Amino acid sequence: MGKCCQMVMGPAGTGKSTYCKIMQEHCQNAKRTVHVVNLDPAAEAFEYEVAFDIRDLISLEDAMEELELGPNGGLVYCMEYLLDNMDWLKDELDKFDDDEYIIFDCPGQVLTFLYPDGAFPFGVELYSHVPVMRNVLDQLKSWNYNVCAVFLLDATFITDPAKFMSGALLSLSAMVQLELPHLNVLTKCDLADRSEVERFLDTENAALISMHYPQEDEDEGENVMDDEGLGRGAGGEESADVGTGATTAQREELQPRGRLQVLGAQGGVEGARRGPLPRLARLTEAISGVLDDYTMVNFLPLDIRDEEDIALVLHHADYIVQYGEDLEPKQPKDDIEMDA
Template sequence: MFREKVLKPRVSIVCVVRKSIIVMLGPAGSGKTSLVASLGKWIEKKQLVPVLYVNLDPGAPYTPYAAEVNIREYVKVEDVMAREKLGPNGALIRSIELAREYLPEIVERIGRSPKPYVLVDTPGQMELFLFRDLGVEFVEAMRRVGYIIGVLIFDHLLAARPQDVVSLRLLATIVQLRLGVDVIPVINKSDVSSETRERLSRALSDSSSLLEELKSERGLLGEMSEKVVGVLDEYRFATRVPLVSALTWEGLEELYDMLHEIFCACGDLT
């Protein structure tokens, strides 16, 4: 049931421990929720570090992890649909607007947790978090709690062509600019053929290889893609793009190592 908002004075956050915060983003169906669950279990099992799971999707009635902080405690899409007579899309947008009102309480709860690692699952429709105020306000508030890294997740099917790889790298840059955080792009569901994996790995990590593939694209598309790659190389923020599988846990160690390197470089040793 929808909880009526009670106006409170500004919340003072008391952090039990400075946290390493990972915000998962990606298009619908890319496997954000599954990867949150798998990476969290991997960290707990392999690194023996407690993980706090946070769900910011008001439309997710089930998650494969136990969310100790869950936006659905405050706002549920189905309740908004019934109360305000909205369709699914309209109710999602309205739910995100309502969720902003509870950010101080949500951030305070995260800050008070003794768990040093925080995994944040964002709405299935990435644009609701990235291009509306919820995402920016959440990230700004969470800076008082710890250091934040974004993980941008793509399905390998969305990186089948060389221009798709360019789009992935460009979107990672947009996420970085919009939220003001370091971003690691990853390819999820990497349990594909070795040939596909090798091509993806080569195109994602080696710009010369990607530019070679782009030569087969004639006209404006190929020319524009080549110029975009050149600009992205000047401001490159990730030296490698891990191929991971939420199903088999393949690549999670590499992803964790990259996360840990960034956290450590920023003085947050966990």
């Protein structure tokens, strides 16, 4: 059995450091040793006990100051610098025994996707676009590490169909890029409505999305939209394209029933205010159908106040990395003292 480790990753602000803290405390209470390693060069303070810190090698502040880079470019440079100095990482990891468990606190990076009701921070270029993290993970695997990717998403941001789909696709992008056993976790469930979170986890994505679009019911005279984006009444007559010549009442009739809105062919935020064209709605449903049909993305809820949630997430991670399968039983310390 190789050494076991978790790579805790995800967008900024999703609770990666908090996750590392509660996992370390949970394992300490279970008389189990877990080392937490900081790989975030922008970190400033820690609530957990740090085994070693990437800032001893390079920090984001130094990279930005010396190379005149912005935060995003500086972060990518720091991770590439780590990749060029993997001997430093190997020397630090070699200080641990083979049966010890390691959790890596990875960096987050912020992009902003704009929604009509506000900004939603999402950013994981390090995990879904640039290959630097993939190369670091490949090095760990070559050193005989069993690696599990723990991808965190904020539950308070996904209790809306559009944001839920964005989160699922974001996680899927990281899964495709990293090619690792993947565990998706919804954090901050203690701050969200748990019943609402469970609804999103239990309902199929396609069915959930479809509930937020108008139903086509010609018998009741409801307006629907054809493939060209033209409204048709009960008699089949064409009306003006929504958002151009349509009346306010027509626009409201053709709006999604929920807050799910797609930036699309109508153009930017203004197009989003008018609501999605039906072909974009069908595209959304098709994407969610793929996620459902192939069970590509599943989430585990995590409430840091609930020991059962913490234990369940840890159990899944342990199962993925096969932790404990080849461990030799150890004699309790009390027995050792009595023998002496």
